[in-house]
Amino acid sequence: MPEQKPISSVNDFVVRFANVNGSGSASANEMFARSILRHGVPVSPRNIFPSNIQGLPTWYEVRVTEAGHLGARGGVDMMVAMNPQTWDKDVASIEPGGYLFYDSTKPMPTSKFRNDITVIGVPLTAITNSTYTDPRQRQLFKNIIYLGALSALLDMDPKLIEQLIGEQYKTKEKLLSSNVHALHLGRDWALKNLSCPIGLRVRKSDKVGDRIFIEGNSAAALGAVYGGATVCAWYPITPSSSLADAFTSHCKRLRHDPETGKAKYAIVQGEDELASIGIVIGASWNGARAFTATSGPGISLMTEFIGLSYFAEVPAVIMNVQRAGPSTGMPTRTQQCDIIACAYASHGDTKHVLLFPEDPTEAFEFAAHAFDLAERLQTVIFLMLALDIGMNHRLCRPLRWDDARQYDRGKIMTAEMLDEGRDFGRYL
Structure with missing residues (x-):
């Protein structure tokens, strides 16, 4: 158990995704931001990537802010750590009392964690590999699986995410059904094996109005x-x-x-x-x-x-x-x-x-x-x-x-x- 009391906040927190460049995560991360908008809660996302020609680590930060702030707040309440290369930096950036979400398929030494944050492990690779055989599918659907797990942890309405998937793949029935299936693989695993929801929660609101994204x-x-x-x-x-x-x-x-x-x-x-x-x-x-x-x-x-x-x-x-x-x-x-x-x-x-x-x-x-x-x-x-x-x-x-x-x-x-x-x- 963490030494610090876990952060508790509704519609006011920061989630940062740490991804490997070229992993196909951009679509899932943007879908996460858009799904919170569908709850009527404003978000302010930022692409963060290094100044290098070669493909290196990337980050995508979503500030969930019912007040509608546009600027970066500073600090990270939940880190979705999907890149081993940047692990130490990512873990260090989490606010005391914050949350670390990671792929627990391979055990991590306890020295890689902090005792003032809540660690949430989901065996994403194991779930993906047991469901898909194609290497590219395994990589792409892993992103949707973690989106599903996050929807359970943050108390998000899965129907709103399904609606977004339906709009994105409305002319591709096979992709639509497979993405919805991947979403529920992650969500169902989290609901069965984790304490859901956590202290960070998305509650339906009406603060977006007629604004566009x-x-x-x-x-x-x-x-x-x-x-x-x-x-x-x-x-x-x-x-x-x-x-x-x-x-x-x-x-x-x-x-x-x-x-x-x-x-x-x-x-x-x-x-x-x-x-x-x-x-x-x-x-x-x-x-x-x-x-x-x-x-x-x-x-x-x-x-x-x-x-x-x-x-x-x-x-x-x-x-x-x-x-x-x-x-x-x-x-x-x-x-x-x-x-x-x-x-x-x-x-x-x-x-x-x-x-x-x-x-x-x-x-x-x-x-x-x-x-x-x-x-x-x-x-x-x-x-x-x-x-x-x-x-x-x-x-x-x-x-x-x-x-x-x-x-x-x-x-x-x-x-x-x-x-x-x-x-x-x-x-x-």
Whole structure:
């Protein structure tokens, strides 16, 4: 028994998942966060991963907070320790009186535990191996099994999790039934062998309201679609790559001619950031609404083209999902570090327009507005995001769009106007 009294809290605690990179845990962890939302309880999740190119340990933290706080609280009330490499660090991060959930298939020496926390062992590997023979299935369903065990420990309604699984696999009946089965394997084992629930509990509430749960990068990409963007040229760089990926997904749903099925957009992965911004400016010069998604090191490489856009008065949009440090230094550390670099990009005599969304809703609104501003002002417009907004789900106001809205083309003149010899100064 722990020396410290176990933490007892309803709808106000922090769970952190420590996973092996590539284990397929992301889907299950996100489902955990979404299932708590279905209970009417706000959550604030965070992806935590190291600044390395190679795949190394990752963490996913869920702050359950009925008060609706968005920031990290600090401290961990329950650690789901699924990575032996980070075990010591993970155990040390648990608050006194907190809980350690781990795979107890292989016995752990008592020296690896603490006497001021509650240790909860579930033989996840043994349960998985006795049920599945395919190696990949064993790995993937282990994640759903621990989700099932957590649902029992935290007193969560399994029907709400089943509902989420049903929505995710609504067209794949075999996957739907197998995931529900895995969920109940873990839940049934916990109910039979453990004291459920523990001191941390999820109680149904009504604090979510009509808010939506969306990543900033996805919201900004959707804003680009509604803002009229037809060209995206980009080069992969964390944490902006998912923005271009999301734009691709949104365009596949929304930018195909309903009669012919023909794509009404172009998405180009350039050979580098210089090529990407060059494609954007070339597309804009030819009348398309175009943008690129990048991060700080990309801005450094694009500076010369940014100056061209400014002085030649060619509209363009750059969505900068900021990260700390130069080059590959700290690609997964969030920081609003590019403000001065973007505000005065080029070599003197430039002042650029920067838009600063506070959440995914504003990322959507500002992304759409950026294209109007670019054409109105005939220059490059920066949408300044960051990893915390871009790559994390946030609860925010629903995205709204006025279908009566007209694009602001600014000083753009039609061919007829040019043929008539009209002058910009008189017909703005």
